[in-house]
Amino acid sequence: MxxxxxxxxxxxxxxxxxxxxxxxxxxxxxxxxxxxxxxxxxxxxxxxxxxxxxxxxxxxxxxxxxxxxxxxxxxxxxxxxxxxxxxxxxxxxxFPPARALEVAQDRLAEKTAINAMGIATARFLAVDDDTMLAAGIEGFGGNGVLKTRRLGYDGKGQRVFRNASRQDAAGVFAAMGNAPLILEAFVEFEREVSAIAARGQDGRVVAYDAAENVHRDGILHTSTVPAQVSEATLAQARNAAATILEGLDYVGVIGVEFFVLSDGALIVNEIAPRVHNSGHWTEAACMVSQFEQHIRAICGLPLGDPARHSDCVMENLIGEDVARVGDLLAESGVMVHLYGKAQARPGRKMGHFTRLGG
The missing domain is CATH 3.40.50.20 (Rossmann fold)
Structure with missing residues (x-):
């Protein structure tokens, strides 16, 4: 008990x-x-x-x-x-445990752990110098995304290669700070979705409906629920999230980002051991938000029902987008949430709003 x-x-x-x-x-x-x-x-x-x-x-x-x-x-x-x-x-x-943090902080460790749980990711390889990068570019047919293994977010610490050759690797490792890197193969996907799920101290797992996400300049722009995917794909997202939660002996809310392939299959892009931007819609469209769910989990309370009562679209207010707040507040069916940040800067998340759609 x-x-x-x-x-x-x-x-x-x-x-x-x-x-x-x-x-x-x-x-x-x-x-x-x-x-x-x-x-x-x-x-x-x-x-x-x-x-x-x-x-x-x-x-x-x-x-x-x-x-x-x-x-x-x-x-x-x-x-x-x-x-x-x-x-x-x-x-x-x-909570969540240090093990979850350790896995999520290193993209190589993250993908290795996820694959060990039987869940697919993009092909990847470690890059520790220009020679390894050159071999990786060749092995991935000249295409791929090079990322820092640690500390990257919102598209930072990344370089894209398209139709590149081995020679394009020269000097890149130093240019990216001589830090450990990972090269990921391109994935031909139709859309991006994310699953927000929670695991309690008693091992019970609940999952919210998957959101369909659109990014701009590497930053989440909108999350739409329901996602335009099949029920089989939604079930796959829920099952993968549950497998990851159990594999990490996790307590709390996790965000799992997926690429949806043309046949509806999913591969994991990354995990976030915390409440997640693509789950902000839950505060407007669910009786129990992802934030309350996390508090319930870490405090040993019963997890809440993750069902939504409305379709919705959540949109981030980035930088000067915050000037739209007056108009948004005049709309019915819109919940606005500002973050208390005094200065708007390009790329800075100032708030978000969720528009209910039925």
């Missing part, structure tokens, strides 16, 4: 961005307090949490204080140092 964390307990959140902000809001609705650990003062999450510890993610004193004050700790993004999470877990419950 899992003993739920009683109301009034304190949840620690490492990371102070918009995901932490929305987790703190969900926690408050369920009667929990939250403390955010984030080096940037007055971060978006601090505006909704009860307290902020201003410290680096690997600061020993800050982490020790978080462990003393909290009954459970989670994180809102996957670039938190694994060593810090592993050390923290010796003093307080941490």
């Amino acid at each position: 899992i003993t739920p964390l009683p109301a009034g307990s304190t949840i620690g959140i490492i990371g102070g961005g918009q995901l932490g902000r929305m987790l703190a809001m969900a926690a408050a609705r369920l009667g929990y307090r939250t403390i955010v650990l984030e080096p940037q003062a007055d971060c978006p999450a601090a505006q909704t949490a009860n307290r902020q510890i201003v410290a680096a993610y690997d600061d020993a004193h800050g982490l020790a204080e978080l462990a003393r004050e909290c009954a459970v700790v989670t994180y809102e993004f996957e670039n938190v140092p694994v060593e810090a999470i592993a050390a923290l877990a010796a003093d307080v419950a941490v």
Whole structure:
């Protein structure tokens, strides 16, 4: 039997961005307090949490204080140092586990682990110098996407090769920072979808309906539900997400991104061990949002029903898109969520809105 964390307990959140902000809001609705650990003062999450510890993610004193004050700790993004999470877990419950973070932080480890679970990904190979890159370009027919193995997001840390030759590899490894890289083969896909799923401390798994995603400049633009795929494809997405959750002994919400092939089959693009941008629609179209689901999972509460009551489209407000808010607020059937960021910059997520469609 899992003993739920009683109301009034304190949840620690490492990371102070918009995901932490929305987790703190969900926690408050369920009667929990939250403390955010984030080096940037007055971060978006601090505006909704009860307290902020201003410290680096690997600061020993800050982490020790978080462990003393909290009954459970989670994180809102996957670039938190694994060593810090592993050390923290010796003093307080941490969900998702450090193993999930370790796998998700390295694209090579991620794809290797997913393949070991019997789930398909794009072909890939490690690249540690220009010679390995040249061989990879040749092996993949001159086409592929070169990525940093660690710390990349929203299209950053990537280079695309089209009809390239071995000679095009010269100097690339140094240009990309002499950091470990991975070359992924191109995938001929029809659309991109993502599955948001959760696993509780008791092992129960629930999954939301898959969203169909459109990206612009490497950043998520819209997520539409329902996705225009078959029921067999939806079932495959749910099953793959469940397999990954169980394989990682995961607790909490995970985002799994897929490419949909012409025959409806799926291959995994990447996983995110946290609540996910493509699941923001759940706060408007479901009784239990992905944020509440995550809080339920890490606190040992029963997982909620992931069913949606409406079709919808979620759209990110990027940079100056935030100027549209006045018009959006005048519409019926639109939920607007701003992140409390003072300055709009190109490529910066300022908020999102979800338009219900029935």
